[in-house]
Amino acid sequence: MAAIKSPLTDAALKVTGDALQGALVDLIDLSLLAKQAHWNLTGRNFKVVHEHLDEVVTLARGGQDDVAERAVAIGVNPDGRARTVADRTAIQQLEAGYLDDDKVVAAVTDILAQIIGRFRERIAATDEPDQVTQDLLIGITAELEKQHWMFQAQT
Amino acid sequence: MAAIKSPLTDAALKVTGDALQGALVDLIDLSLLAKQAHWNLTGRNFKVVHEHLDEVVTLARGGQDDVAERAVAIGVNPDGRARTVADRTAIQQLEAGYLDDDKVVAAVTDILAQIIGRFRERIAATDEPDQVTQDLLIGITAELEKQHWMFQAQT
Amino acid sequence: MAAIKSPLTDAALKVTGDALQGALVDLIDLSLLAKQAHWNLTGRNFKVVHEHLDEVVTLARGGQDDVAERAVAIGVNPDGRARTVADRTAIQQLEAGYLDDDKVVAAVTDILAQIIGRFRERIAATDEPDQVTQDLLIGITAELEKQHWMFQAQT
Amino acid sequence: MAAIKSPLTDAALKVTGDALQGALVDLIDLSLLAKQAHWNLTGRNFKVVHEHLDEVVTLARGGQDDVAERAVAIGVNPDGRARTVADRTAIQQLEAGYLDDDKVVAAVTDILAQIIGRFRERIAATDEPDQVTQDLLIGITAELEKQHWMFQAQT
Amino acid sequence: MAAIKSPLTDAALKVTGDALQGALVDLIDLSLLAKQAHWNLTGRNFKVVHEHLDEVVTLARGGQDDVAERAVAIGVNPDGRARTVADRTAIQQLEAGYLDDDKVVAAVTDILAQIIGRFRERIAATDEPDQVTQDLLIGITAELEKQHWMFQAQT
Amino acid sequence: MAAIKSPLTDAALKVTGDALQGALVDLIDLSLLAKQAHWNLTGRNFKVVHEHLDEVVTLARGGQDDVAERAVAIGVNPDGRARTVADRTAIQQLEAGYLDDDKVVAAVTDILAQIIGRFRERIAATDEPDQVTQDLLIGITAELEKQHWMFQAQT
Amino acid sequence: MAAIKSPLTDAALKVTGDALQGALVDLIDLSLLAKQAHWNLTGRNFKVVHEHLDEVVTLARGGQDDVAERAVAIGVNPDGRARTVADRTAIQQLEAGYLDDDKVVAAVTDILAQIIGRFRERIAATDEPDQVTQDLLIGITAELEKQHWMFQAQT
Amino acid sequence: MAAIKSPLTDAALKVTGDALQGALVDLIDLSLLAKQAHWNLTGRNFKVVHEHLDEVVTLARGGQDDVAERAVAIGVNPDGRARTVADRTAIQQLEAGYLDDDKVVAAVTDILAQIIGRFRERIAATDEPDQVTQDLLIGITAELEKQHWMFQAQT
Amino acid sequence: MAAIKSPLTDAALKVTGDALQGALVDLIDLSLLAKQAHWNLTGRNFKVVHEHLDEVVTLARGGQDDVAERAVAIGVNPDGRARTVADRTAIQQLEAGYLDDDKVVAAVTDILAQIIGRFRERIAATDEPDQVTQDLLIGITAELEKQHWMFQAQT
Amino acid sequence: MAAIKSPLTDAALKVTGDALQGALVDLIDLSLLAKQAHWNLTGRNFKVVHEHLDEVVTLARGGQDDVAERAVAIGVNPDGRARTVADRTAIQQLEAGYLDDDKVVAAVTDILAQIIGRFRERIAATDEPDQVTQDLLIGITAELEKQHWMFQAQT
Amino acid sequence: MAAIKSPLTDAALKVTGDALQGALVDLIDLSLLAKQAHWNLTGRNFKVVHEHLDEVVTLARGGQDDVAERAVAIGVNPDGRARTVADRTAIQQLEAGYLDDDKVVAAVTDILAQIIGRFRERIAATDEPDQVTQDLLIGITAELEKQHWMFQAQT
Amino acid sequence: MAAIKSPLTDAALKVTGDALQGALVDLIDLSLLAKQAHWNLTGRNFKVVHEHLDEVVTLARGGQDDVAERAVAIGVNPDGRARTVADRTAIQQLEAGYLDDDKVVAAVTDILAQIIGRFRERIAATDEPDQVTQDLLIGITAELEKQHWMFQAQT
Secondary structure, three states, X not given: OOOOOOOOOHHHHHHHHHHHHXXXXXXXXXXXXXXXHHHHEXXXXXXXXXXXHHHHHHHHHHHHHHHHHHHHHOOOOOOOOHHHHHHHXXXXXXXXXXXXXXXXXXXXXXXXXXXXXXHHHHHHHHOOOOHHXXXXXXXXXXXXXXXXXXXXXXX | OOOOOOOOOHHHHHHHHHHHHHHHHHHHHHHHHHHHHHHHEEOOOHHHHHHHHHHHHHHHHHHHHHHHHHHHHOOOOOOOOHHHHHHHOOOOOOOOOOEEXXXXXXXXXXXXXXXXXXXXXXXXXXXXXXXXXXXXXXXXHHHHHHHHHHHHOOO | OOOOOOOOOHHHHHHHHHHHHHHHHHHHHHHHHHHHHHHHEEOXXXXXXXXXXXXXXXXXXXXXXXXXXXXXXXXXXXXXXXHHHHHHOOOOOOOOOOEEHHHHHHHHHHHHHHHHHHHHHHHHHHOOOOHHHHHHHHHHHHHHHHHHHHHHOOO | OOOXXXXXXXXXXXXXXXHHHXXXXXXXXXXXXXXXXXXXXXXXXXXXXXXXXXXXXXXXXXXXXXXXXXXXXXXXXXXXXXXXXXXXXXXXXXXXXXXXXXXXXXXXXXXXXHHHHHHHHHHHHHOOOOHHHHHHHHHXXXXXXXXXXXXXXXX | OXXXXXXXXXXXXXXXXXXXXXXXXXXXXXXXXXXXXXXXXXXXXHHHHHHXXXXXXXXXXXXXXXXXXXXXXXXXXXXXXXXXXXXXXXXXXXXXXXXXXXXHHHHHHHHHHHHHHHHHHHHHHHOOOOHHHHHHHHHHHHHHHHHHHHHHHOO | OOOOOOOOOHXXXXXXXXXXXXXXXXXXXXXXXXXXXXXXXXXXXXHHHHHHHHHHHHHHHHHHHHHHHHHHHOOOOOOOOHHHHHHHOOOOOOOOOOEEHHHHHHHHHHHHHHHHHHHHHHHHHHOOOOHHHHHHHHHHHHXXXXXHHHHHHOO | OOOOOOOOOHXXXXXXXXXXXXXXHHHHHHHHHHHHHHHHEEXXXXXXXXXXXXXXXHHHHHHHHHHHHHHHHOOOOOOOOHHHHHHHOOOOOOOOOOEEHXXXXXXXXXXXXXXXXXXXXXXXXXXXXXXXXXXXXXXXXXXXXXXXXXXXXXX | OOOOOOOOOHHHHHHHHHHHXXXXXXXXXXHHHHHHHHHHEEOOOHHXXXXXXXXXXXXXXXXXXXHHHHXXXXXOOOOOOHHHXXXXXXXXXXXXXXXXXXXXXXXXXXXXXHHHHHHHHHHHHHOOOOHHHHHHHHHHHHHHHHHHHHHHOOO | OOOOOOOOOHHHHHHXXXXXXXXXXXXXXXXXXXXXXXXXXEOOOHHHHXXXXXXXXXXXXXHHHHHHHHHHHOOOOOOOOHHHHHHHOOOOOOOOOOEEHHHHHHHHHHHHHHHHHHHHHHHHHHOOOOHHHHHHHHHHHHHHHHHHHHXXXXX | OOOOOOOOOHHHHHHHHHHHHHHHHHHHHHHHHHHHHHHHEEOOOHHHHHHHHHHHHHHHXXXXXXXXXXXXXXXXXXXXXXXXHHHHOOOOOOOOOOEEHHHXXXXXXXXXXXXXXHHHHXXXXXXXXXXXXXXXXXXXXXXXXXXXXXXXXXX | OOOOOOOOOHHHHHHHHHHHHHHHHHHHHHHHHHHHHHHHEEOOOHHHHHHHHHHXXXXXXXXXXXXXXXXXXXXXXXXXXXXXXXXXXXXXXXXXXXXXXXXXXXXHHHHHHHHHHHHHHHHHHHOOOOHHHHHHHHHHHHHHHHHHHHHHHOO | OOOOOOOOOHHHHHHHHHHHHHHHHHHHHHHHHHHHHHHHEEOOOHHXXXXXXXXXXXXXXXXXXXXXXXXXXXXXXXXXXXXXXXXXXXXXXXXXXXXXXXXXXHHHHHHHHHHHHHHXXXXXXXXXXXXXXXXXXXXXXXXXXHHXXXXXXXX
8 A cells, every 4th residue: 555645745744743753652651651650659649649640641542542643644654662662752761669659749740841841842843834733732732731730739 | 668568478479470560561562562553554454453453452451450450469560661561572563654454463363372372371370379360361361362363363 | 264273282172162162052042941931921920030031141142152252262163053052952941832930930940050060060171271261161150050049049 | 821812813813923933933043143153254354244243133132022022912922942943944054163254244145135035924914914013023124124235235 | 373284184184183182091091090000009019010010101101292292293182181081081990099919910901901902993093094193003002012911921 | 918007196197198199189280281281382482391391290290209109108098090180189270272382381380389389388287297208398399499480480 | 246136026116216215305405404594593592493403403314314224225226415415305495694583493394394295105105015115204204293293383 | 683793804704704614515515425325335345334434424514513603603604505515516426326335435535635625725714814713624624634544544 | 636526516416416326327237137138038029029128228328328427527426337236236137047038028127117216216306406417317217118118018 | 570479478588588698609609719729729639639629619509509599489589790799708718829738628628617607597597487498408508517527527 | 839830931921821810700700690690580581591591601610610720730820719700800790680581692692792802812812822722712712602603693 | 948959069068158158247347347437537638548448348348249149149148147247257346436547548458458368268268169159259359459459558
């Protein structure tokens, strides 16, 4: 099969494709790290933070599907394999072993702030080449910023 | 916080913990690869295989949570970070770019067969040290073997 | 297409396949007989027994699918055709025509007891060759024994 | 208990009862054969046909209950036992073992066509003696003809 | 407002309107009597018969709405007032006070048989003038005959 | 069977039983009249009033069951037969034939006001003999007064 | 693919196919006109009529699918393209621009009356050739006549 | 009634209104053509494509309502009558009669590509005059492009 | 933590607290005994009584939570521990072993009558000190009296 | 329109109307303050208190509707405008800006205690004039006291 | 706790924060006024307008939460207290007492038009500083304009 | 009625019956103690622990029914009366009065650890005599160990 015929020009496709692939790596790694914390958590606020982290997982998994399917819809192949995520992720990793609830809340706040920074750059970058993709990224950013506030409010 | 107090002896814990960590890596990578194929798929059977792969994702994600929470419940820290998965996975990886539906069906059949082989070893290994863990692994294996049959039947 | 590649050895496959095929015939005939009684029932307890029999039908139909799909998942072809069921069933058949509620309760109690006996033999037989199949048979047996108690309690 | 008192004359009862008993055998055997194909299916369209066959099973099981309960409601004992179905069915049986998807689609198309032919005769036969039964048979025939079209469209 | 403009001729309207008004009185009184028995019931089978009677109420209330709305849809005013029902009902009334379960089952069986007799006459009467109404009456009759069988089976 | 043993004294029973029987007649006739208007309604507000009347029917039918079951629970036989309702109802009856929406709204407002007056007397009467019954009557009155306001607001 | 093999004779097929194709055009155009009025409506009863029109849309769309799938099930190709509907519709069209609620109610009443007239002819025409199709048309006619009454009652 | 008072200037209204009316015609004709293919489809992938087309119908019908109600909300009368759609549609029409599944997939891919092109022009056109309308069009375009990818992936 | 600050005077608190603690013991023991009978039941009416007893369990468990939370809401510590219930319950206990259905119905009728007697005393006692508590007790009593009637009606 | 005709005397109406209007102001302001805290909350228990406050909002909004509709049902106009609430509220207001979770829990405990005090006065005041209103106020008080306990238990 | 760290610059924060706070006051007052009208409404269209107003309440309450949580997510404290709303609202207030349905429809149409005007200014103002907030405001404006059309269409 | 006929030998029955009766006492007392803590809890984590305890109640109540019905299904009478539980429970009891959240978490962790110890002994004991019962105990143990981890993680 030939490549999916894109509604975008090549230049627009390059910028938009990069934004989406970057978003995909961010969101997959966010989902893996939120699960890692969900499992290895300890502390007095265990139950609340344990469940709160699954909201982040749900958001990150939903976002993954949206950005990856948007990528292929415009003719770019998303790459969400473990090796790709491990090599390209810009997120500060969690340590192995038990994770104290306060530290998890602080770490997730930081991780979300970093990801939000990159998403805001992607929103700016896609404004010209593809408003449909930009609209999708705005929607995910709104949700990331809401979770960022909620985690930060607990610190 | 001290480690979670385990109901198992140290020897039993070692065997069971290894089985669960191995299962975790298998299931996380299975979910990532099934999504990779879900997104990059092409071919006449696109719609059916696209949706069928999401059944595998659901199964793999549900299994991840079960094995990881079982691990921590017996006092072993599960590790599901991207780097860990990328380095330790024994699953044959998919190539980047478009994936033909027939090849995806064949590849998923093979991947499931490999994982099933390792799960059957884990069932045998946990029979003595922890029947509760074994029962969990048996349940996941039954589902993996059902999916294996369904993918193989299409080849 | 070649046969489904089984995760079991040939010897294990033979024992497990026989257990599953036997279970399939038992469960199909159980569903047909429970429906036969559901329709031709009479007596003061008609409404209760009429509805109770449909619980047995639901259990038997769910079990059919599970054992047949397990069979094919390990590479054995299940056979649930009318002729096969009629020729191989070991269940004592009901007579044609109206069936008195007391007699139905007694007959179903007996039929369930016979089937339970055969399922317990199948549990023992599959312990070595395939614990995944054994776990499935244990689950169905638990439900059959629960219904057996409920019918027997009415006699 | 005496027989259920029928709202029909004896002559009407005979014709109507025969139509319903015939429909019952057709529908039970249809459900058994559709399940047989559901389990032993292979081929590139496995997933779609596998699920499509369960729509036929649902239709056939719902129809069984309706015709059998209609029979007893007018004072005729329905007979849906395995031996009765095996001996009286007019449906061409499937072979044992794996069944190729194309052949299954063709076979189900034929089986439905045969059953529809008999249902149309039953509709004609019951027009005079019992319009209530006729209305039930018309409803089932509409569903059978819809499935027949869907299977035939795939050939 | 002028009368609703009917799609039927005057002659057809007369026959159809009478059939529907008669059915309305039957169904309202059936719902009142089933409730009367539902409340005043006693006996070993209290719980089952108490709930079974509410199935009759549901059937009778659903049928009332259907026949009354059909009447007005063809331009005939349905009359379901208490006085009309009390004066025109042909159903044998229940006595005041406690009602034994066996007697209730017998009485409801008889009442349903009488109503079914009248509905079958209405089906015959509307065959020519309005098949749409006839189809509605056939559907209600099928449900009445199913309940009649179920009550009779308990006697 | 002997009469249901009442938790009330004979005097309390008499007052409470009368209140409940009166409420039953009011509520059954309310449901019949609301349906009569529901069916024979005409006018520009047909759709809204047609559906609004069914809210009254639902309220009246729910109330019937509650008061009748309360009556028998304290040892009094409720009587909800057509003849009893027709003879004892104190509600002003609707005329046969088409009913103009404005007139229906006015009539239902009046009917509800009358019934509310009688329910308030029953609340006062049961205060001493049975607070459980009183609480039930208060609950129904609250709903009747809410509907009364809604109908009156439209006039 | 060869044409779908029909259970009807050629003559029966012609009559039945024409009835179904005519019904399809009526129902598609009804759905388009009801939406046109739904959007351009004004007047004091806007909210009620706006929502009432969507009930007609739902009925018309459900009916379209039923008649078109019935057509193809008996071997006749339904034609529901815009050009076909525009050229063959017998329904009096609505004007462009705002539509007053009273006029919409009157227009829909007329439109439904016309369609009902044609459906009654189709019921008569299919009585002999195909009772299964006739039963479908009777069911749709009942719903159309119910909506006709409801709209007419508001005029 | 006077025209709905618009929050937009006349110039902005003209551009926005044209974009919405154009979108309406595209979406109505898309829904009609998708249904035409849904009904007349044949081929080995019948079941999958048959159901996939209904996803397009759902998308197109939801979009119709959104754009038409947006039009009237800003004071422009949408026109969705059969004649308007037939005369103004720019979509390449399907032929009458049976439609092969491969050709349908190719045709729908093309039709979606054309519609997407026009929607992208409408997004550009409404950027200045009305961002609320633009946001609505962006949302629908995202869904159209997702379906376009899915159909193209099957070719 | 200091005790919950109560909205009641000390005297009112004492009376209300005693009423609630007494109700708690009654309801916990009722739930345990109903379950005991649910499990050890035998007899022809097994199925109906078995399920009926679970309605009592549901009622008793719901009531426990309401009275215990009401107690703590007014500043009184509820005590629902096994030893407390065993020592303070005034309910006649069931014997160990199989329980005949007729005897169970009679015993539950008696147990409910006793509990109702005590609840009526608590309603009287709380009338002055706390109408909010009284209202809660009235609600539970209504449900207990409804179940009492239903069990008594079967004797 | 004339005022809604009240079922109460003028004196009773005055007392009851005042009680309801007072309750309305309390409940609207409670909902506004709970939302204010829901949004501006910070602290380690952010997530739990954030969600707990929404339970209070739900309770307060449900209560508003009930008391306002009760007021108009008895002929008194409820006033829930912002100015009225701001001027008449007796609740201690929260400060602007971030609110620490511990302080919020303490403040909500106090606010609920004050409101409960006023509701208990309203229960006493309406005992004579209108038991239907009193019953409504008792129900809301029970819920307020339950929430009061839950907040106080956290302090 | 320090203030929530904002992803925006101070200048952008000021503009965006003002837009969100203004929107919050508009939406809270809209919900209070819509409820005021919902309760005090009279007139022939009472039922429809009564329910329509609750759609506005739902929209306004949902919007409140979204804008307030967006404000705090970017580091601005929303203020939704009664005094703030009463002092800052720019909405023309409703009078106390009964409100005629026609006047309510006209008043709500005007109120919505005013609020829409202010929301369109906020959309313009936030275009540069924060597209995420702008997207949220666009979404709410679309809903407000839809309700505005619906109310205006009734005038 | 004679005792339920058991599928087990007498020796197997004795061991299995003892295991099930012991499990029943553990689970009933666990449910009572979890409710005791649920009601009398205080402390900053009140809301979370209050709700977490109800998960334990749900688990314990579900387990009770399963083990008791398993007991009677194999012919052993379960005994779950208050006296039996109070006398035979091996669980360390909670004190009366308010319970601090930290102490509750610690106590529940200990209680679960004790129960888990006994369940593991029961799993070992039933391995030979009845694998069906063993499978049930394994399932409950898995859930108990999951809850144990979650409570321990909070300490």
